[in-house]
Amino acid sequence: MLYRWLFELSDTFSALNVFRYITFRTFISFFTAFLICWLWGPHFIRRLVRKQIGQSIRNDGPESHLKKQGTPTMGGGLILASLMAPCFLWMDLLNPYVWSVLIITLGFSMIGYIDDSLKVSKKNHKGLSGKIRLFMEFLISGGVVAYLVYSQQITTDIYIPFFKNVNFELGWFYVPFAALVVVGCANAVNLTDGLDGLAIVPVIISAGTFMLFAYVAGHAEIAKYLAIPFVSGAGELTPIAASVVAAGLGFLWFNTYPAQVFMGDIGSLGLGGFLGAMAVMTKNELLLIVLGGVFVAEALSVITQVISFKLTGKRIFRMAPLHHHFELKGMQESKIIVRFWIVSILLAVLSLSTLKLR
Numbered sequence: 001m002l003y004r005w006l007f008e009l010s011d012t013f014s015a016l017n018v019f020r021y022i023t024f025r026t027f028i029s030f031f032t033a034f035l036i037c038w039l040w041g042p043h044f045i046r047r048l049v050r051k052q053i054g055q056s057i058r059n060d061g062p063e064s065h066l067k068k069q070g071t072p073t074m075g076g077g078l079i080l081a082s083l084m085a086p087c088f089l090w091m092d093l094l095n096p097y098v099w100s101v102l103i104i105t106l107g108f109s110m111i112g113y114i115d116d117s118l119k120v121s122k123k124n125h126k127g128l129s130g131k132i133r134l135f136m137e138f139l140i141s142g143g144v145v146a147y148l149v150y151s152q153q154i155t156t157d158i159y160i161p162f163f164k165n166v167n168f169e170l171g172w173f174y175v176p177f178a179a180l181v182v183v184g185c186a187n188a189v190n191l192t193d194g195l196d197g198l199a200i201v202p203v204i205i206s207a208g209t210f211m212l213f214a215y216v217a218g219h220a221e222i223a224k225y226l227a228i229p230f231v232s233g234a235g236e237l238t239p240i241a242a243s244v245v246a247a248g249l250g251f252l253w254f255n256t257y258p259a260q261v262f263m264g265d266i267g268s269l270g271l272g273g274f275l276g277a278m279a280v281m282t283k284n285e286l287l288l289i290v291l292g293g294v295f296v297a298e299a300l301s302v303i304t305q306v307i308s309f310k311l312t313g314k315r316i317f318r319m320a321p322l323h324h325h326f327e328l329k330g331m332q333e334s335k336i337i338v339r340f341w342i343v344s345i346l347l348a349v350l351s352l353s354t355l356k357l358r
Contacts, residue, residue: 002089019090022215022235029086029239030246037082037250045254045261048072053120071259074116075251076267080109082247087240095236096153097281100144102240104277107140108186109270116264127265134183141182141273145280146175154231154281161287161354164227181285182276188295189272191302191321196259197252198323198337202294202344203271204248209291209348210278211241216355217282226355229283237281244274257334291351294344298322 018024053074084102091098115127148154149172156174160166170177193199216222218235248271254260263271272295279288289296298321305320317325326336 022218022238025090026211026215026239026242029090030242032086032089032246033082033243034246034250036085037078037247038253040082041078041250041254041261044078045072045075048074048261071262073120073262074113074264074266075255075261076109076112076263076265076270078261079244079247079251079263079267080106080270082250083240083243086243091239092236095233096148096151097231097233098236098240100148100153101237101274101277101281103144104141104182105270105274108137108273109266111136111140112190112265112267112269115269116266137183137186137269137273138179141276142175142179144277145178145182149175153233155229155283157229157283158285159229159283161284161290161351162357178280178285181279181288182273184299185276185279185288185292185295186269186272188292188299189275190265190268192295192298192323193263193268194321194323195327195333195337196257197255198340199268199271200248200252200255200263201337201341202292203275204245204252205341205344205348206275206291207241207244207248207271207278209351210275210282210284211238211245212352213282213284213355214238214241214278228355231281231283234282237278241278244271257337287351287354291347293347294340301325 049072053072087093087098087102093099111128111133115133118127145154149156156170156172157167158170158174158177160168189199189203192202214234214237216226217228217231218233218238220230220232223230251261251263251267255263275292276288279285279291284291301317301322302320305315305317308314308316318328319325323336323340327333
């Protein structure tokens with residue numbers, strides 16, 4: 001909104017030309033999102049406390065988590081509000097990629113909000129039915145991807161990381177594939193959100209990495225030089241990714257151990273959906289497996305645990321997701337969290353190396 005007005009005024013006032021540049025709007029979006037989250041955070045948390053919106057803890061979980069019972073949850077709403085403000089101030093809302101990412105992020109956050117609300121009202125950790133939740137997630141992501149394919153905004157190729165010009169054409173099969181990428185990422189982030197600050201930092205790291213991928217994918221000359229798919233207009237996703245990074249940092253201020261607030265499903269599903277959407281828009285669907293390796297490991301630990309128990313009656317891990325397994329082995333919560341952060345950084349560097357290893 002404000003961006004379009006400033007863009008038009010730049011012909012009259014040359015000083016406003018800076019708003020034409022994605023890099024400038026990326027910086028200003030970053031600080032806008034961070035300041036909103038950081039300054040509004042204390043008031044937001046007090047409001048959650050007054051409304052008694054507290055976290056319900058699993059009875060079969062680690063005993064150390066019982067003391068977290070009642071900690072304010074649904075803090076993802078703070079992240080969402082903080083990243084939406086710069087979207088409407090500094091970004092081109094006529095760009096189809098911007099709206100596609102926003103629809104998926106907001107849609108998945110709304111699903112998370114319903115799930116969180118049911119958990120709070122029932123005072124237990126069970127919320128929305130898994131089948132209903134998955135149906136809604138596939139409906140939103142599949143609908144957005146189908147529109148982009150139909151309008152020829154994105155191609156239906158998938159590219160193999162670390163290899164130059166190796167891609168496969170899926171045709172309309174790309175729609176369910178891309179929807180699966182988004183839904184899988186959203187639920188993997190949701191499973192990772194189990195310790196103070198555990199999920200938000202890998203999200204920040206992944207969003208920061210996608211910020212760079214969006215910029216180079218949307219720049220014709222850089223994309224050609226690096227031999228990556230050029231996606232016209234994808235550069236406008238750079239400020240959005242920067243806003244997610246900044247809002248995540250602002251939230252981490254309150255979510256770091258010991259947490260004053262949890263993000264809840266409204267945050268984890270929304271942010272996971274955002275990362276999945278960014279992977280689709282920048283044509284890095286398969287690279288997401290590497291970049292989001294922490295999320296993948298957490299999701300696989302749950303899947304293998306369930307399959308093993310149903311087939312053999314035995315558990316592979318002491319408890320799933322994976323971070324609970326390490327807790328029950330006696331590792332301190334803070335050590336688990338930081339080590340997962342370190343792994344996320346290493347995977348991000350490995351993912352960025354694909355820009356040259358093609």
